[in-house]
Amino acid sequence: MCLCEHYLDQSKGRLRLSHATKALLESGTDAEALEIKRLVEAAGFVWVLDKKSGDAYEILSTRAIINAYRLLGGAAFSRLLVLLDSTWHGASISPRASMLSGMALFLKTYETELDDRSFIKQLSAVDPEEIIRRGKMDFSTNKASLRFARVILEKYNSQQRGGRKLPYRFKG
Secondary structure, three states: OOOOOOEOOOOOOEOOHHHHHHHHHHHOOOHHHHHHHHHHHHOOOEEOOOOOOOOOOEEOOHHHHHHHHHHHHHHHHHHHHHHHHHHHOOOOOOOOHHHHHHHHHHHHHHOOOOOHHHHHHHHOOOOHHHHHHHHHHOOOOOOHHHHHHHHHHHHHHHHOOOOOOOOOOOOO
């Protein structure tokens, strides 16, 4: 079954994606959901599918985390989580949907050119709240992931001192 097509038995209403995913994880029948959960936990994060506590290292956006995994595949998805952890130390704002989607697009676009140490050094000086705020102010595209990926690229390049700046490669 697909993560998006579960219904409540009695009401025939659609389950929220987080509830459907939680049911799949509990049943152990969906290999993709189980792999995402394994990778998230291996990186030290918690995939919250019901009640959040507001603690660091909580990933709340089910759709964003699934989309990031599908875009990147297992190895690059793990790299994304390590970068989030190493750069912002699981700050509760860093694994939000906007950051996850922007980071996934950024990493997909620059995966072979990006030096992880440089990324961590450059972006750890930037508050993730600023990336989110600036991404929300960008009305040049309707594609949310592109808005946040652009801000991440700009912040990465502006922090480079004598290093190699990444060229603009986004489509759209």
